[in-house]
Amino acid sequence: MGSLTVLLQLTLLVSFAILIFQANGQGLKVGFYPYKWPNLEPVIKDVIYKVISEDRTLAPPLQRMHFHDCFIRGCEGSFLLESPTKQAEKDAFPNLTLRGFQILDKVKLAVEKACSGDVSSADIMGPFWEVETGRKDGKVSILNEALTGLIPPSANISTLKKGFADRGLNMKDLVVLSGSHTIGISHCSSFSNRLYNFTGKNDADPTLDSEYAAKLKQKCKPGDQNSIVEMDPGSFKTFDVSYFTLVAKRRGLFESDAALLNDGETKAYLKFQALNKGPTFFKDFGESMVKMGRIGVITGEGGEIRKVCTKVN
Template identity: 50%
Template sequence: MASKNLLALVVLLSVLGVSVAIPKLNLNLDYYRSKCPDAERIVRRVTEQYVSRKPSLAAALLRMYFHDCFVRGCDGSVLLKSPNKDAERDAIPNLSLRGYEVVDAAKTALEKKCPNLVSCADVLALVARDAVVVIKGPWWPVPLGRRDGRISKLNDALQHLPSPFADIKTLKKNFAVKGLNTKDLVVLSGGHTIGISNCALVNARIYNFTGNGDFDPAMNPSYVRELKKKCKPTDFRSTLDMDPGSAKKFDTHYFNVVAQKKGLFTSDSTLLDDVETKLYVQTQVATGGISFNKDFSDSMVKLGFVQILTGKNGEIRKKCAFVN
């Protein structure tokens, strides 16, 4: 049965154009079919209830999933709470994460229907996908069977999460360590087509880039002027759209913004500093983003295999914020 399921997954991913190394295929699209056949439907229903009322949660949940997978792998460790405030969610880059209530609500509903069966890691993977679909973004298959990690450390998040201030060389290393290539880097950066940030993360770029009261020369001067109107020198709290002009719609407008040198973060602007990432940006602009949805789906599937726990590793948490 396992070999048939493995073959079915390989065939489906091949049809979808997803390139995933066969040794990693220890997840299964039908993992809960016999154990908890309503699992995906339950998660989808809960996610739709929340995101339809508050669409901005789509960006938040997608970001949470990314932050989970980049630290100790896709093991739900970002969901864990610590009485000492030293878990991943307590790290500065994660203090702005939100949407935990959606994952918790989905997990609670699953525990009522199928207790002790569905991992929080799988719930988060499904919630991220379903949240994007609610706002009419792309769908992607989510192979299941991950188990939950028991370890969550603040310092791990600080060490492994890609920084918004990182250059292209650093970002490529960050992604390569996780088994993701340069194309995955630029494609997943396209997730910035939705969501918000704040003035604190761009203050130095627009007011004091080199310590001489200047702005980052990689930024379009007209965009700098726009940002200065929204972010006064001492304003570190006002919000900014990641994709100005199209921040609520999952589309390819982000690449137009980057091409115009209006990327909000250094990590956005630096996509123009590498031959492969720059070509991808330019291609999406020139073609109206004809391949982006498929590319994004492919890369999200790959992301979902990063350092996963399966078999007897990890556990199935009863509550996502606490180990059993």
Template identity: 50%
Template sequence: MAIKNLLALVVLLNVLGVSVAQKGLDLNYYKHRCPDVEAIVLRVTVQYVSRQPSLAAALLRLHFHDCFVRGCDGSVLLRSRDNDAEINALPSLSLRGFEVVDAAKSAVEKKCPGVVSCADILALVARDAVSVINGPSWPVPLGRRDGRISRRSEVNLPSPFAGIAALKQGFFAKGLNTTDLVVLSGGHTIGISNCGLINKRIYNFTGKGDFDPSMNPSYVRKLKKRCKPNDFKTPVEMDPGSVKKFNSHYFDNVAQKKGLFTSDSTLLDDPETKSYIDRQVATAGSSFPKDFSDSMVKLGFVQILTGEKGEIRKRCAFVKPKTKETLTFL
């Protein structure tokens, strides 16, 4: 990386109020021990996402789930004998893209065995996956260590059924602010969900056969054509008309009361989040790419393990064998 670009990235981090040195991460963390790590991860990610672009949304979501439960420590990648790991929790059952992280880890291990954490690889894969579909990119300071604990009971992610107060509280608990909430919600510009998560919202919102009054009636009619009353499996685009493009179209839909989830619609209930949405609509999303990049950098620092904490896994699904471990893994 050119010195000019490196300096620009460091300035960006400082503007965000994030001290790389204090947090234990560094843009050049693997410079001497695995200098090609970013190139290796990018190559693998391009191979997968260029063939299956929908993986971009899946990998971005995988990174988000990881960081929101126990921090960005790769714990979402772990498997357990008793199905009690994070990936066994209900909100995690639809996660996918693990094969991309595993392939990237395997490629890195061949070049630099025992050096690069799965947590760092997941952070890089998420960034690169979004870039492959022409979305924004962002600097990824490295040096995270892998956690050894993954518990289904600890999965407490922002719910698609949550109102604005609960969403803000959840983000604040992770050191993220209201702006990060609305900006990262913009990640719904790519990806799909399913009829099961909106069925009640469009057919029986209050138990009287009605739909959520915060939704645009024309949008509800379209959703009903897609999702029949007892349909819980059919896929539904989170950002109709723009699901394959990473852009600000999501905010246009929310502003028109066409947010798929309650958590989307409720962004209009807070002055700060509504103001951001209105600004993106008025300016065709002029600041969204940079804002998203900034918030993703902040997300990547949530409750990280550094130094002697955690470990460097050889395979992302399994911790290193140790006696008297809290959770027994395969």
């Protein structure tokens, strides 16, 4: 596969759509803007393409941003707001490693030039896939909500199932969206507990493949908080189904990855993708991303359309 093809694939993926969906969701719809602003999506696509062509490692952070936004207060851009006292969602510990905000600033600037005052920051989180749009921006962003509401990488299967069910997502969505770990990196601090102090007795997680654990220990020494590793070794820049194969072999990086093997329904879907090399994964991923994009959206007369993504009007 040529570099241009890979780049285009990544660009489409970080735009949060693989297929064309026509269903409405809570006032959202495909084609919310094009009638009034037919050049909107090309403008967004151009900015994203230029950014990703310069640094392909920025694709996973954009995807992660969408998840972190939607799981707290819904998909209404509240995680973009800044607080002078550092008490917004952006300031919560799980969000401190988010990166790529400058990309959204570039997109917002280009959008304001093309169609000033009409397109929300919440909608540019899902650029040029033909996804449902029509969101308004939220006005509230609270650090503690992100601190306690985001599902941590140490989550067990019960926490994962409840967290997704509370947001209207099913077990298939849980496994499908976990598949986004096929691209990107992680800091050692997110999983070092599995290597050195799993039960509080200076032990390792017995469910983690020993050979894989040994390789991780070479990269993450005790107490190391800042070093990084690939979430999908050898394939972390390519959106594919290798994540499922790794998890099935007990080589999922996070406890939340390994937890997918502890439930019959999630394990069955995971192993199906691993054994069949993901014939339906891309379609399923697109569908689950659209469902996630409907969580807690503000439409109609609610919310606002921010002039600047980091500040309420």
